[in-house]
Every structure is written in C-alpha cells, then in structure tokens.
Amino acid sequence: MTSELVDRALVEEATKKSGLIWVRGPGAASRALWHSWHEGAAYVVGDGPGEQPLPGLADGAGAEVTVRSKDKGGRLVSWAAAVTELEPGSQAWETAVGELKGKRLNAPDGEAMPERWRRECRVLRLTPTGVTAPLPDGSLAAPPLPTPATTREPVPAGLPRLLFKRRRSASR
Template sequence: MTADALFDRALVEEATKKSGLIWVRGTGPVRALWHVWIDGAAHIVGDGPGEQPLPDLVDGASAEVTVRSKDKGGRVIAWTAAVTELAPRSEAWEAAVAELKGKRLNAPDGERMVDRWAEECRVLRLTPGEARTDLPDGSLAAAPLPTTATTRQPIPAGLPRLLLGRKKKPKR
C-alpha cells in the first residue's frame, strides 16, 4: 500500500469512529444513519419497527458513505463501501449486535431488543473501499424524505386559560 492509501484508510477509520452519524447512499436517496465501528468496518441496524430506515442496500452491493467532522459538522471524507448483510445469530452478527445495543438510545423494548433485531431487522456491515477527500464545497441539501411523522397541531384556543387560570378579582 502507498503512503496515501494508508493515510486515507486511517482517516476513514478515525473520522467514522468519531462521527455519530454517517450519510449512506445505496441506489436511492442519502440517509443519515447511526452506526458503530467494529473490526475495520461500520455496522448499522435498521429496517424494523422502531428502528432507523436503511437505504436500499442489498448484500453484495456497494454504497457511498460520507463522514462529517464531529467538531465542525462539515464533510471530511467519502468512501465506497462493500455491503454485507450479517446472518442473524451468526458469530459476526453477535459481535456487531453486542456493540450496537450499547449505542442504541431509547430502545422501546430494552431486554428484548436483541431478539427483535434477529427476528425483524437487518444488521449490515459496510466495509471501506476507495476513499476520497476531494469533496464538493456546496451544501448538497435535498428535500426531506417522506415520513409518517407529523408536526404539532395548533393548541386549542381555551387551553391557555385552563392552564393559567382566570385572574380572580379580590373580594371586598
């Protein structure tokens, strides 16, 4: 390996380890995904109830991963990834899930989470390939993806009066 290739591999690993999110593109839109770095690859879990939706990634395909700086939030490096879907309950799956469950925030089912992941979710390994640091300067902003989430509804007109109560006139 050349010195540049070694530097790029080290940059991919350090930047991805430190970043809480990575942006992943399969053949569809880019998605921001939480992940863990284990044994030289990023691991993600999703596509199940209550979990992050994964982009259209299939076993054996490739994906484009972009990593941001934890300090400034700007893009640091982009790399191509070989996608591998880990078989539930396999040795590699168990190792990945052991790390992923420690990073999963606000899990709805705590103790049963690992069983739910085995039954209903996919765990993917994104193994780095070629890296590039010549990233575009623009924002690359895109319209938000469709979702079932809704925004807050306006509060009922009488609610402030109920919460704050009417000011009572002093008795004479």
C-alpha cells in the same frame, strides 16, 4: 501508498468519532444512520419495527458513506463501502450486535433487543473499499425527504402575554 494509508486512517477515525453517518445505496437517497465502528467496518441495524430504515442497502451491493465532523457538522470524508448482510446468530452477527447494543438509545425492549433484531431486523456491515471521494466545491444541499411530520402550528393567542409576564417578573 502513503495517501492510501492516510485515507484509510481518516475514514476510520472520522467514522469512529461520528455518531451518525450518511449512507446512500444504489438508487436511494442519503439517510442519516446511527452505527458502530468495529474491526475496520461500520455496522448498522434496521429495517424492523421501531428501527432505522435501510433503503437501497442490499447484500453484495455498494454504498456511499459520508462522515461529518462531530463538532462542526461539516463533511469530513466520503467513502465507498461494500455492503454485507450478516447471518442472524452467526459469530460475526453476535459480535456486531454486541457493539450495536451499546449504541442504541431509547430501546423499547432493553435486554430483549438482540432477540428482536434477530427476528425482525437486518444487521449490515459497511466495509470501506479504499476509495474516497474528493470533497465537493459547492453545496450539495438537497430538499428534505417526504415525512408524515407536520409543520408548526400558529402561536396560541395567550402565549405572548405569558412570555412577557415572565420577563417582567424576572427583571424585578
């Protein structure tokens, strides 16, 4: 009983303090998602234009949530979650959106954001099931997911001259 309470407290405190959680749905790769912790669960919004993808997360399914340390970046705890999709416009949805709205950075539509979420996005509640996974012995590093981002271009020919010129003039 005592270890269950300690695990629950660890899950809540770590998830509350972390800006990102890593979530893996059935058959999908782990994704970093921004979230809001409220009333014993993590809430995420996504799957709409300009919002984070929620691959593999479906109503009634499970997910694995990994929480990292905010200051060191290392894994603190991994916990199993029950996924529930909230009905747009319901009291639970309104409460969750009120919490999420304050966490959303750089929203393109400001105060119209909740209405866009109602039309185009999904809001999910990730409720801890009480099962925490033991910390792994080794690294679980994986190659990055495919992305349309490009690698960096070669350094322009004039850049070294500009950099060295600044250093010389700064030291005078």
